[in-house]
Structures are given as C-alpha cells and as structure tokens.
Amino acid sequence: MAKMIRDCWLIFGSALRVMLRNPAWVFFGLFQPICYMLLFAPLLKNLVGVPGFPSGGAYNVFTPGLMMMMAIFGTGFAGFTVIGQLREGVIERLRVTPVNRLAMMIGMISVSLLNLLAQTALLVGIGLLLGFRPDVGGLLLLVVLLLLGGLMMASCSYAVALLLKNEGSLAAAVNLVALPLLLLSGIMLPLSFAPDILQKIANANPFAYAVTASRALVGGSLGDVSVLQGFIIFGVLAALALFWVTRSIRKAAM
Amino acid sequence: MAMIETHKLAKTFKARKGAVEAVRGVDLQVNEGEIFGFLGPNGAGKTTTMRMLSTLLDPTSGQATICGYDLRRESGHVRDQIGYVGQKGGAEAMETGRENLVLQGRLYGMSKADAQKRAAELITRLDLEPFADRLAKTYSGGQRRRLDIAMGMMHRPRLLILDEPTTGLDPQSRARIWEEVRSLRAEGMTIFLTTHYMDEADGLCDRLAIIDNGQIVGEDTPNGLKQQIAGDIISLGLNMQNGTGAKVKEALHTQAFLRELEETDAGLQLYVDRGEEVLPEVLRLLDHNGAVTRRVTLARPTLEDVFLRLTGRSLREEQTA
Numbered sequence A: 001m002a003k004m005i006r007d008c009w010l011i012f013g014s015a016l017r018v019m020l021r022n023p024a025w026v027f028f029g030l031f032q033p034i035c036y037m038l039l040f041a042p043l044l045k046n047l048v049g050v051p052g053f054p055s056g057g058a059y060n061v062f063t064p065g066l067m068m069m070m071a072i073f074g075t076g077f078a079g080f081t082v083i084g085q086l087r088e089g090v091i092e093r094l095r096v097t098p099v100n101r102l103a104m105m106i107g108m109i110s111v112s113l114l115n116l117l118a119q120t121a122l123l124v125g126i127g128l129l130l131g132f133r134p135d136v137g138g139l140l141l142l143v144v145l146l147l148l149g150g151l152m153m154a155s156c157s158y159a160v161a162l163l164l165k166n167e168g169s170l171a172a173a174v175n176l177v178a179l180p181l182l183l184l185s186g187i188m189l190p191l192s193f194a195p196d197i198l199q200k201i202a203n204a205n206p207f208a209y210a211v212t213a214s215r216a217l218v219g220g221s222l223g224d225v226s227v228l229q230g231f232i233i234f235g236v237l238a239a240l241a242l243f244w245v246t247r248s249i250r251k252a253a254m
Numbered sequence B: 001m002a003m004i005e006t007h008k009l010a011k012t013f014k015a016r017k018g019a020v021e022a023v024r025g026v027d028l029q030v031n032e033g034e035i036f037g038f039l040g041p042n043g044a045g046k047t048t049t050m051r052m053l054s055t056l057l058d059p060t061s062g063q064a065t066i067c068g069y070d071l072r073r074e075s076g077h078v079r080d081q082i083g084y085v086g087q088k089g090g091a092e093a094m095e096t097g098r099e100n101l102v103l104q105g106r107l108y109g110m111s112k113a114d115a116q117k118r119a120a121e122l123i124t125r126l127d128l129e130p131f132a133d134r135l136a137k138t139y140s141g142g143q144r145r146r147l148d149i150a151m152g153m154m155h156r157p158r159l160l161i162l163d164e165p166t167t168g169l170d171p172q173s174r175a176r177i178w179e180e181v182r183s184l185r186a187e188g189m190t191i192f193l194t195t196h197y198m199d200e201a202d203g204l205c206d207r208l209a210i211i212d213n214g215q216i217v218g219e220d221t222p223n224g225l226k227q228q229i230a231g232d233i234i235s236l237g238l239n240m241q242n243g244t245g246a247k248v249k250e251a252l253h254t255q256a257f258l259r260e261l262e263e264t265d266a267g268l269q270l271y272v273d274r275g276e277e278v279l280p281e282v283l284r285l286l287d288h289n290g291a292v293t294r295r296v297t298l299a300r301p302t303l304e305d306v307f308l309r310l311t312g313r314s315l316r317e318e319q320t321a
Helices: A002-020 A023-047 A058-076 A080-087 A090-096 A101-130 A136-164 A167-183 A196-202 A206-218 A225-251 B046-053 B075-081 B097-107 B112-125 B141-153 B171-186 B198-204 B222-230 B244-253 B275-288 B303-311 B315-320
Strands: B002-015 B018-031 B035-039 B061-066 B082-085 B159-163 B190-194 B207-212 B215-220 B232-239 B258-263 B267-272 B292-299
Touching: A002 A023, A002 A101, A002 B097, A023 A058, A023 A101, A058 A101, A058 A136, A058 A167, A058 A206, A080 A090, A080 A136, A080 A167, A090 A225, A090 B082, A101 A136, A101 A225, A136 A167, A136 A206, A136 A225, A206 A225, B002 B046, B002 B190, B018 B046, B018 B190, B018 B207, B018 B215, B035 B046, B035 B171, B035 B198, B046 B061, B046 B159, B046 B190, B075 B082, B082 B141, B097 B112, B097 B141, B112 B141, B141 B159, B141 B171, B171 B190, B171 B198, B198 B303, B207 B222, B207 B303, B215 B222, B215 B303, B222 B303, B232 B275, B244 B258, B244 B267, B244 B275, B267 B275, B275 B292
Parallel strands: B035 B190, B035 B207, B082 B159, B159 B190
Antiparallel strands: B002 B018, B002 B061, B207 B215, B232 B267, B232 B292, B258 B267
C-alpha cells in the first residue's frame, strides 16, 4: 500500500510538471467554462418563470449543470496525453519498471482531476459574481461527485486512447459518446422541457441522475434521493472504468 | 550463470485471419558478462522476442529464465534485474534529463537522495552535463540516446536490453554508445541488443543469434558464424572454352572442401572451408581442366553473407525498410 501511494505521487508529480509546461492545455480548459458562463447563461435568465423550469434562479440551475459538463467533457479528452506517450515509448518504458499499474493510472488521471478542480473553482467564482447562490455543504459534496465523474471519464478516455492509439479517432469517439449523453442529461436545458420520449431515454442515462443530483445539492437538499443515486452510479462506474484502464495499460503496446 | 535462458519460447497473436505465429519456439542462452547481439529481418520475431524477455508481452508457451527468475511467475523480480531501452527510448520529452533520471530511479524504489546522486553520476559518466537540466525534447539524437541508456542504467541492472541502440545516429554518436556498452561489460553487466548494422554486430558483440520466421537459424560468435555458415569466398576470373566450364564444375563438385559454387559474369565464385589452404588445389584443378585463370581473390565472409544465406535477405535492405 505504501508503495502504491508512493508510485501514485511520483507519477502525479511528473505528469503535473508536464501539464504545467503546456500552458495552452490549461488555458483551453479554462476558456470553455468562461464562454459558457458569460455567453450562454445570460440567455437562460428569461426562461425563469416559464412552466417546467426548475426553481432556484437561472444560475442555480445552469451552473451545476455546467460544472458537470466540465467534469465529463473536459476529462474526456484526458487520453490525448497518453497517445503521445505511447508513441514516444514512455508507456513502454514505465511498463518495464516495477511501478504499480493502478498507481500509474491514478497518478496520471489525478492531473486531469486537478485541472478539473481549477475549472470548477473558476466556474463557481464567475457564477457567484453573476448570481449563483449555492448551499455550501451541497457545493462541497458536488465537488466530490464531479471528481468521481471526472475519474470515470478520464479513465475511459485513457482506456479508449490505449485502444485506438490515434488522436483523431479518440476525439471522434469522445464526441460520439459524450454529446448525446450530455444533451440527454438536462445540462443545457432542464429535461422537464423535453418531450415524453426523450425523457424516457434520459431515464437510462447515468449523467441525467448526476445532473439532477448536482442541482439538488446546490439547492441544499442533501438528502434528496437523486443525490444518493448520483453518488452510487458515478462511484460504481468510476471503479469499473479504473479497473478497465488498469487492465488496458498492462497490455498497452504501440 | 546464464542471464537469459529460454526454452521453446513462443508467441502467437490472434489476428482476423486466424493465428499468427510470430515466435515459434526460441531457445537462447545469454551468459553473464557478454554482449549478445540479436539479429533478424523485420517481421522475423525479433521485437516480439525482446518484448517477451522484458516482461512487456506474455509468452503463449515455453519457458524463460531471466537472471535466475522465471519470466512468467516472477516477473516482478525480473523487472528489478533488467534495464530496458526500447527503440523509441521513452524519456518524457517535456521533462529535463535529470528529472527523467531521478523519476526512473525512484520508480525502482530508490530514495530521492540516492536517485539524485545516481543521476548525477550517470550524467557525468555519459557526458550529459551541458544539457542535463534542459527539456529532453531539445536533445539531439545522440544526446537523447545517451539519456535513454542512462535511464536504463539507473537502478544498476544486471542485464541491459537495448533495442537498436544506435539506429539513426551519426558515426561519432554510435562510437560513443559502443564505448559505453563495452565499459558496461567490463564492469560485469550483461548486454542483450538488437541491431541492423553489420559492423555493430561484428565488432561489438561477443556472440550473436539470428532469428528468421520466428526461429533461431544461427547462434555463435561472429567469426564462428562466418566459418560455420558462409565459409571463405574464392572469386575467380576465368577464360573457358566451350565445354571446359562443365568439366571444371564437375571436378570442383567432387571436392569435399566445396560448399557451394556460383557462376558469375567473370567466372566462378566458390564458397569453401579454409580458403587459404584449398586455394592451391583449386588452381591446380582449373589448370588441369583447361581453364585459364586471369584473376583470383580470396575473401573472408562478412556477417552480411551469413545473414543473406540464413535469411535470404540482406541486412542493409532491412535498414532502409
């Protein structure tokens, strides 16, 4: 266990240095949420009061959804780094060392999660300025839920990257999967606006539960059933994804 | 003690059209303290074998012992004992040489202080000082390769596996790597390397194995292989009347020393044992059968000849492939 934590920390340290030396990535990651907050959220203001729009004000509805989107889409592209590393033989070199494979993946993914935390902080900061008024305890729990979601998506992204070994295919795969999941999760607009058939499909979408949970948390209803559902769904999926990516790295070859 | 010992090591890949037998039962023995070269055309199973020996790929069948540990059951111990430098090196481009070295050492369980000390030692040893604290992506090919090798040496492995350590380097950098590999051997390390360069196989390696179609087709010292496989080459420039050619060939074919005979534009090319001893006999036979000898050259076989005979392909073709 001590070795596992040590390996995690070593790989994380290295991956963090590498990320900070590519400031374009960090900038790109922060630019998107700013755009959504400043250029899209204001449009929602006029929807408040329309039948079906959740209570709590435009920013309390939109900000948690946007945070969830960052967690899912932003980390979905985490696998890009591993393709370069695969090509340059970095992964192969690491695989010959005794480094713990699970620790190696957690160390790499943690950097994406740190990035996600920074994005979330920025979103919340801008949101607060514009009228976002979250419950503090709920917001903290929401951050944990976001990290679970990020862990799941980053793991999947790494696993798919190791499978496809090509940036273009990875981008296509992420968009192919993430876009419909996001649209059917009620992030952009609440699903209560959706026709019956879409709502039924959304019931099978794990992200829809997480988005509902995130709004409940921000509203301070920590005991809401959607919160429990969201945590269980993301927790189980994150564990499965981590298992998948650790298995993939054991076999990874260019 | 054998550092690498394999018995019927095999790997079969599942492909869309049935199974591909990449390695079909390789028996190898690499002894402690030798530089062992592993040659073969592309697609012969060379890389697959290397990847199995370095724990990157599970064998389908067969056994292998690396530094006394079973490759399959004790892969953790095997990893501790071997250093591996892949074809692509594997240094993180966005980290400095020193950062790469220290991380590598620490992943093998060294303390931070030990890893820093060892990194400094290797930086001096491999002349990396002037750029040790620059990002690895700024290094030239030769500098990068020296960093790769230093990384493979960080944890003082007993066996160093180098996959094409000098491919694409300028002659000076290649000489520098050879020098380092020799000095490692002098310190008792065992080196297992692949190469596409004949001079490297010939001049650097103590023993060689050649793999083709997933099987070892030759294994010996460079000189042993040349004698055993190719024999000496006698090239003859001849003037032959009608009918003499057939008589000459018939006479030569009865000789025990003749391994192979090829007709060339100028005359004949003979592959023989102990060329300098049989040359007078060859000349006497030619004279006796009415052929006029205009020119004679006796050449030692090169590894290129050995490679060509064993695999039907040239080492140099492979290089550009």
